[in-house]
Amino acid sequence: MKILCVCGLGQGTSLILRMNVETVLNELGVTADVEHMDVSSASSMQADYIITNSELAKSLGDHDATIILVENYFDQEEIKTALEKHLSQ
Amino acid sequence: MKFLERDLVDLNVDADSPEHAIRAAGQLLADADAVSPAYINAMIQSYRKNGPYFVLAPHLAIPHARPEDGVKEAAISMIRLEKPVVFGHSAHDPVRLVFALGASTSDEHLMLLKRLMQLLSRKEHIDMLLKVQSYQDMLPILGGK
Numbered sequence: 001m002k003i004l005c006v007c008g009l010g011q012g013t014s015l016i017l018r019m020n021v022e023t024v025l026n027e028l029g030v031t032a033d034v035e036h037m038d039v040s041s042a043s044s045m046q047a048d049y050i051i052t053n054s055e056l057a058k059s060l061g062d063h064d065a066t067i068i069l070v071e072n073y074f075d076q077e078e079i080k081t082a083l084e085k086h087l088s089q
Numbered sequence: 090m091k092f093l094e095r096d097l098v099d100l101n102v103d104a105d106s107p108e109h110a111i112r113a114a115g116q117l118l119a120d121a122d123a124v125s126p127a128y129i130n131a132m133i134q135s136y137r138k139n140g141p142y143f144v145l146a147p148h149l150a151i152p153h154a155r156p157e158d159g160v161k162e163a164a165i166s167m168i169r170l171e172k173p174v175v176f177g178h179s180a181h182d183p184v185r186l187v188f189a190l191g192a193s194t195s196d197e198h199l200m201l202l203k204r205l206m207q208l209l210s211r212k213e214h215i216d217m218l219l220k221v222q223s224y225q226d227m228l229p230i231l232g233g234k
Contacts, residue, residue, distance in 0.1 A: 008139030011192040012153040016145070016202055020210075039139075054179065055142040071180045073145040074210045 001032040004045060004065070006052040010038030017073045021051060024080045030087060049086065051079075090197040091164035092204050093231055095224050096121055102168040107141065107176045107184070108133050110168065111152045114189035117166035124191045125159035132158075132189065144178035148219070149209060153190035156198075163193040163201050169218070186218055207232055 005021055007013035014036035022034055037045070039056050047065040057067050068086050072078050091097060097117050104110035115129035131154035136143075144150045166189045173183035188205065192198055208214055214230045221227050 008142050009135060009153065009155055009192075011155055012151060012190045012202065013143055013145060015199070016151075016206055019203065019206060053142055055140050072147070074149075074206065075146065076210065 001030075001049070002047045003032050003034045003049045003051060004042050004047045005034065005036040006039050006042045006050055006056060006060070007036075008039055008056065010036060010041060013073065014038070017051060017070065017079075020073065020076050020079055021083070024076055024083055027080065028083065028087070030083075051082075090201055091121060091123055091162060092201055093165055093167055093208075093227075094121070097123075097164065097166035098224050098227070099167075100169045100221065100224070101171055103171045104168075104174055105172075107136060107150075107174055110150070110170060110174050110184065110187050111136060111189070114152065114166050114168045114187040117168070118164050118189050118191050121164065121166075123160070123162045123164035123166075125161065128154055128159035128191065131155065141176040141178040144176050144181045144184055146209065146215075147181045148173070148183070148185040149181070149188070149215070150176060150184045150186070151188045151190055151205075153192045156192050156194045160191045160193050162191065163195060163197040164191040165189065165201055165205055167218075186215070204232055 005014045005018040018036040050065045051068045102113050118124040132152045168187050175183045
């Protein structure tokens with residue numbers, strides 16, 4: 001399973017998100033290949049899931065991956081709830 | 090690596106727009122010689138181009154640009170806005186705290202972000218940052234290395 005954590009530049013924000021996502025995946029006992037990058041790189045990258053916020057999701061509208069929205073990148077509870085909901089489907 | 094050192098924190102900034110707020114937070118990084126003045130402009134350009142996605146949590150904005158835009162040393166500054174500023178984010182407006190991130194490509198960048206996450210992942214820390222009267226009062230929550 002491949003997960004992309006996406007922000008506008010792929011430098012700071014997406015890395016923060018990735019660190020929190022990896023923590024949550026660990027807690028959930030899920031193994032995944034997690035990468036962070038900017039929104040334009042992500043649009044041409046194959047993945048199973050893309051985690052981003054609603055501001056940036058608009059630019060990823062035609063991507064094959066399932067888009068998971070997270071609004072507060074620091075809120076591990078929100079990330080956990082979002083991941084649980086999508087990964088169990 | 091510079092993480093919210095004394096000269097990188099200003100608790101009383103009066104800004105009337107997102108660009109003004111980003112510039113004020115970026116100027117602290119430039120004054121500390123952690124970034125070039127061009128980096129401040131790059132942060133503002135990123136805001137214009139990509140929108141306010143870097144308003145990552147309620148009241149918190151973390152503007153940044155790319156390492157090659159002029160970062161000399163991995164660093165984070167913070168300003169607290171006297172009057173909250175609307176950045177145009179659908180969920181987290183208005184912004185009260187702005188953390189300018191000088192993003193480098195080094196391991197220090199990762200360490201810096203980890204410390205920022207430790208600071209901001211607890212709501213009581215954010216409440217404290219919104220209330221403290223002096224830099225001294227922040228020290229207990231800034232954490233060690």
